[in-house]
Amino acid sequence: MNINDIKSTGTKATRDGFGQGLLEAGRQNPNIVGLTADLMESLQMQHFHKEFPERFFQVGIAEANMIGIAAGLATAGKIPFTGTFANFSTGRVYDQIRQSVAYSHKNVKICASHAGVTLGEDGATHQILEDIGMMRMLPGMVVINPCDYHQTKAATLAIAEYHGPVYLRFGRPAWAMFTENLPFEIGKALLLASGTDVTIFATGHLVWTSIEAAQELAAQGISCEVINIHTIKPLDEAAILDSVSKTRAVVVAEEHQRNGGLGDAIANLLVHKLPVPMEYVGVNDSFGESGKPVELLDKYGLGKKDVVWAVKDVLDRKK
Amino acid sequence: MSDFSKLKELSIQVRRDIVRMVYNCQSGHPGGSLGCTEFFVALYGNVLKHKPKPFKMDGKGQDMFFLSNGHISPVWYSVLAHTGYFEPKELATFRKINSRLQGHPATHEGLPGIRIASGSLGQGMSAAIGAALAKRLDGDPRWVFVLTGDGELDEGQCWEAIMCAAHHKVDNLIVTVDWNGQQIDGPTEQVMSLGNLPAKWKAFGWDVLILEKGNDLDAVIAMLRKAKRRCGKGKPVVILMKTEMGYGIDFMQGTHKWHGKAPNQEQYESAMGQLGTTSIGDF
Numbered sequence: 001m002n003i004n005d006i007k008s009t010g011t012k013a014t015r016d017g018f019g020q021g022l023l024e025a026g027r028q029n030p031n032i033v034g035l036t037a038d039l040m041e042s043l044q045m046q047h048f049h050k051e052f053p054e055r056f057f058q059v060g061i062a063e064a065n066m067i068g069i070a071a072g073l074a075t076a077g078k079i080p081f082t083g084t085f086a087n088f089s090t091g092r093v094y095d096q097i098r099q100s101v102a103y104s105h106k107n108v109k110i111c112a113s114h115a116g117v118t119l120g121e122d123g124a125t126h127q128i129l130e131d132i133g134m135m136r137m138l139p140g141m142v143v144i145n146p147c148d149y150h151q152t153k154a155a156t157l158a159i160a161e162y163h164g165p166v167y168l169r170f171g172r173p174a175w176a177m178f179t180e181n182l183p184f185e186i187g188k189a190l191l192l193a194s195g196t197d198v199t200i201f202a203t204g205h206l207v208w209t210s211i212e213a214a215q216e217l218a219a220q221g222i223s224c225e226v227i228n229i230h231t232i233k234p235l236d237e238a239a240i241l242d243s244v245s246k247t248r249a250v251v252v253a254e255e256h257q258r259n260g261g262l263g264d265a266i267a268n269l270l271v272h273k274l275p276v277p278m279e280y281v282g283v284n285d286s287f288g289e290s291g292k293p294v295e296l297l298d299k300y301g302l303g304k305k306d307v308v309w310a311v312k313d314v315l316d317r318k319k
Numbered sequence: 320m321s322d323f324s325k326l327k328e329l330s331i332q333v334r335r336d337i338v339r340m341v342y343n344c345q346s347g348h349p350g351g352s353l354g355c356t357e358f359f360v361a362l363y364g365n366v367l368k369h370k371p372k373p374f375k376m377d378g379k380g381q382d383m384f385f386l387s388n389g390h391i392s393p394v395w396y397s398v399l400a401h402t403g404y405f406e407p408k409e410l411a412t413f414r415k416i417n418s419r420l421q422g423h424p425a426t427h428e429g430l431p432g433i434r435i436a437s438g439s440l441g442q443g444m445s446a447a448i449g450a451a452l453a454k455r456l457d458g459d460p461r462w463v464f465v466l467t468g469d470g471e472l473d474e475g476q477c478w479e480a481i482m483c484a485a486h487h488k489v490d491n492l493i494v495t496v497d498w499n500g501q502q503i504d505g506p507t508e509q510v511m512s513l514g515n516l517p518a519k520w521k522a523f524g525w526d527v528l529i530l531e532k533g534n535d536l537d538a539v540i541a542m543l544r545k546a547k548r549r550c551g552k553g554k555p556v557v558i559l560m561k562t563e564m565g566y567g568i569d570f571m572q573g574t575h576k577w578h579g580k581a582p583n584q585e586q587y588e589s590a591m592g593q594l595g596t597t598s599i600g601d602f
């Protein structure tokens with residue numbers, strides 16, 4: 001597809017896609033159960049709760065207990081979807097996930113909303129920027145960070161079919177939608193636009209930002225290949241190597257610390273297989289703060305201009 | 320004017336500040352803040368021995384306060400501003416970019432009065448135990464106060480702290496529970512029943528005080544003073560303080576729906592009308 005043909009069809013929050021996906025998955029499979037730690041509506045789980053009240057468990061503000069209960073439900077054959085903010089889905093319960101879910105290989109779906117700085121005004125205590133790193137370090141964990149409403153819904157349906165532990169990361173704000181008719185497959189990179197000068201690999205909210213940046217760059221005569229890496233683990237190595245062997249320059253964009261995220265995952269691959277110049281668009285080793293989502297993206301180096309600059313930097317290095 | 324009538328007036332102003340702060344940035348947590356207004360005014364205005372300037376992180380020789388349910392930052396910020404920690408006009412920056420008044424209390428931007436970040440629930444009592452143990456090691460006779468939510472008590476870490484404080488006889492520690500019976504998804508009885516809360520604290524080895532009228536300034540002052548007198552006897556002290564979420568504004572009162580929601584313009588005007596004005600003035 002040509003970069004200029006990608007258009008937004010409106011805005012909706014990715015967490016809304018999760019809520020709808022969970023409801024549909026629940027209708028398809030009676031083994032699916034939901035759990036929340038006093039954040040049912042923030043996660044949009046009220047739709048599932050309303051239709052399947054007996055399959056939904058409110059555990060109170062007790063995330064560690066929630067993960068443990070989910071592991072037990074999975075042991076007994078259920079498919080639990082836990083719902084709380086990304087911070088309380090990961091850092092708060094890392095050892096519970098590590099031992100009871102990942103190491104024990106339980107079929108638990110850890111569904112995490114309000115990730116990153118776009119959580120906004122609640123501030124740094126809630127804005128986790130380390131979760132992708134923590135979760136992708138766990139052996140056997142599938143890590144997915146969808147980019148819009150439709151992809152989050154599709155991902156929710158897909159992980160219900162997949163057997164094994166999954167971390168599904170999404171966000172709070174209304175965000176541009178553009179993937180309605182595009183396929184979703186766990187572990188399969190999604191080519192959004194072909195290009196020749198540089199490959200931009202993006203995940204989550206920064207996919208749309210990267211598309212806008214690539215459109216601006218196209219007007220300046222720079223051809224970007226834009227690839228959506230929704231599944232950070234397992235990484236679609238073949239698709240990445242294929243693109244990079246053509247463009248020989250890489251920018252990675254994510255709403256996460258530069259440390260430990262998608263950028264590091266791709267760097268790890270390329271340093272072994274195909275070293276080329278590479279730039280990161282991510283948070284540079286700092287905590288976030290309160291503010292409006294777009295202001296924060298700008299302040300923390302996650303805006304459209306940051307992607308544009310990163311592309312220009314990497315092209316300089318490619319020469 | 321008596322000290323008491325000044326504090327009464329301050330509680331009106333604090334409520335005005337809470338509503339204005341949350342309205343200004345269209346986010347934040349008015350419900351719990353309004354419900355705990357008397358507690359903060361009583362604590363900082365009458366009970367604590369504290370020195371706002373220069374603010375000392377280690378609090379040596381002073382009483383220390385920790386807010387565990389960090390989402391009710393508006394009430395704390397307002398009271399800190401009116402008791403000399405920073406200028407009230409800074410309240411206008413609440414939750415905005417480049418502000419020291421973060422959505423949840425933080426030390427990162429250096430706001431005077433804050434000693435540790437909170438917002439991720441369940442962690443404040445542990446920090447308060449640490450500070451109280453340090454005072455004991457230093458031979459510092461002052462007290463450590465902490466406020467926690469009742470929904471917050473769902474967190475297992477709270478009960479680890481409750482067990483530990485009794486075990487180590489941390490009797491310079493006064494915990495207050497904002498027993499408003501509400502949390503995000505509904506009343507605590509529906510979300511996660513607290514059961515017989517006084518009996519639970521007693522069984523864990525605490526000296527348990529119950530304050531029926533947590534929105535009566537006089538009663539809150541008397542209870543906090545009493546709690547201090549109960550210290551030093553080998554047991555940590557807890558005040559189970561019954562409050563009403565959203566107290567003071569009819570449409571916010573007594574419901575979880577205003578836990579974390581900002582009023583629109585019409586609601587804002589109605590709220591300000593109900594609260595009335597003070598001689599202190601708005602920020």
Ligand SMILES: Cc1ncc(C[n+]2csc(CCOP(=O)(O)OP(=O)(O)O)c2C)c(N)n1
Nearest residue numbers: 038351438439440468469470471501502503
């Ligand atoms: C560890 C953690 N889990 C979840 C949340 C989200 N959260 C913020 S406030 C709140 C409810 C707190 O209830 P309570 O302590 O009773 O405070 P109140 O609603 O009465 O102000 C929840 C679930 C959080 N801040 N921290």
Ligand SMILES: [Mg+2]
Nearest residue numbers: 469470501502
């Ligand atoms: Mg409560």
